Amino acid sequence: MTSKAKTTVTFYNGLTTIGGPMIEVAYKQSHLLFDLGEVYRPELELPDESYHTLIKNQLIGDVPDFYDPALTGKEIDTGRWQHAAAYISHLHLDHSKALNLLAPTIPLYAGPITAQMLPALNEDGTFLLPAANHAKNYTRPIIAAELRQPLRVGDITFTVWPSDHDAYGATGLIVETPDKKIAFTGDIRLHGYHPDWVHQFLAAAKGCDMLIIEGTGVSWPEEKHDDQSEEFTGPKNERELTAAIVDLQRDNPERQITFNTYPTNVERLLRIISDSPRKVALHAQRAHLLKESLAKDYPYYYLPGEKIFSDLKPELAIPYQELLQDDHKYLWQAVANFTDLQPGGLYIHSNAEPLGEFDPAYQPFVAQFADKKIEFKALRCSGHADEKELKEIISEVEPAILAPVHTLYPELEENPFGERILPERGQTVTL
Ligand SMILES: [Zn+2]
Structure with missing residues (x-):
């Protein structure tokens, strides 16, 4: 039946x-x-x-x-x-x-x-x-x-x-x-x-x-072949993206290099940390998220006046001033105060916020780097x-x-x- x-x-x-x-x-x-x-x-x-x-x-x-x-x-x-x-x-x-x-x-x-x-x-x-x-x-x-x-x-x-x-x-x-x-x-x-x-x-x-x-x-559909178009020379997958970030560090031994990623794309961040020749320093907020959710500790810094997270190990803190002056030791996550960065430096925007052209905040965000003579490099990989x-x-x-x-x-x-x-x-x- x-x-x-x-x-x-x-x-x-x-x-x-x-x-x-x-x-x-x-x-x-x-x-x-x-x-x-x-x-x-x-x-x-x-x-x-x-x-x-x-x-x-x-x-x-x-x-x-x-x-x-x-x-x-x-x-x-x-x-x-x-x-x-x-x-x-x-x-x-x-x-x-x-x-x-x-x-x-x-x-x-x-x-x-x-x-x-x-x-x-x-x-x-x-x-x-x-x-x-x-x-x-x-x-x-x-x-x-x-x-x-x-x-x-x-x-x-x-x-x-x-x-x-x-x-x-x-x-x-x-x-x-x-x-x-x-x-x-x-x-x-x-x-x-x-x-x-x-x-x-x-x-x-x-x-x-x-x-x-x-x-x-x-x-x-109008952008269907975007990833294959002549002007698109970016990474085709996550592995290529991580490799591109590593290459940028190798190609620029004496240059300030900063980056940012999206908070929930944890795996990309973990790969950047593990593969980078430079020491990766995270903004304290992001280090705290990784500590809270994965119980992992990474080097971090606070912006001036920020609240202290009691779960972050003090010995892993890097002074913000040291990062601002650095041009070879660190790859660090820049999240604000971009005008403090060194002219001639490089900032890698890897699907961080603002996410793209559709966001009205995007163009002004990109423009501030040009004003300061900092190279803005968007390295994206679709989810x-x-x-x-x-x-x-x-x-x-x-x-x-x-x-x-x-x-x-x-x-x-x-x-x-x-x-x-x-x-x-x-x-x-x-x-
Ligand atoms: Zn999703």
Whole structure:
């Protein structure tokens, strides 16, 4: 006898935007939600980031029976849903910022690094949205999922797989109901430090009934060949990027060299530290983040007047003045006071903030280096699969149904192995 129960997938948010996917898989009285981010749209200039404002502006999904009743004013229907869980794929804000809005009674899972780093990133309450009835810097419990080990929520089994993205500890997800298998890539690429992990995840997803795939890399078709164009001579992958930073140090033995990276791209920073011929000094804030989340100690400095972190070892502190005068010993992370740097020096901007041309802060930021006769060098590497890699990912999985999300042009991703759907916001697909 076949059961009449069906597996459903509901696409609540993050479909034709970059980021903010919120998707629910349900079977009988069990359901699982992933991810819990907020769509990034600063141009809306919202008056606040309250639950109702975010719902009204579609920055989070209007997902029933998952959010904290203290925010929604509606009780969770525990008669309908006896088993509920949520998962976040990685620590970027468009996948994690709304995690405190999840009902406290529903367990939240993430890969171990994500689970460990989020409370540290939110230590001063500026990273995540606040939870109801808690201090601003509260981070709700996140269960560190054992990688590659099946977890259960009622009739649903889900497995967290290590993957690769420019967020440290990024993971992908495989969800199994009694008769269907669904894979969710999270954010993914094949040109990072761990393509082997990605291939293992894709092999485990092979032949699934539905592959929910991100498509950031096909969001700007007019710039499709950007990475191959004549003017693009930058690194093609993370290894080349680290090597380029090492080469710049070797080629400039007597020159002040500074750099900056994005806080959540921890692995790039760790590689820069381990591979650099110069001693790498971090701004104290960043050293503190690594100490808090990974229990690792690195040389650091304070800008004048900054608060002291009690967990940083005093013997690793380097005086700021020593860094300002240095031209050969240090590669150090510059985060402010750029006009104090030496004329003729080199600053490497490696996907640090401001991130790029789309940010109005970017041009003035770059211009200040020219004014001071400091060379500004942007060394970037994308966290996302490009068009070619997306095709490769799809062909490794051969899904029955492909559901592209997290892209401005989902129609640019195709499925030679079966159906391709373009889900509408709020649409439920029955498998
Ligand atoms: Zn991401």
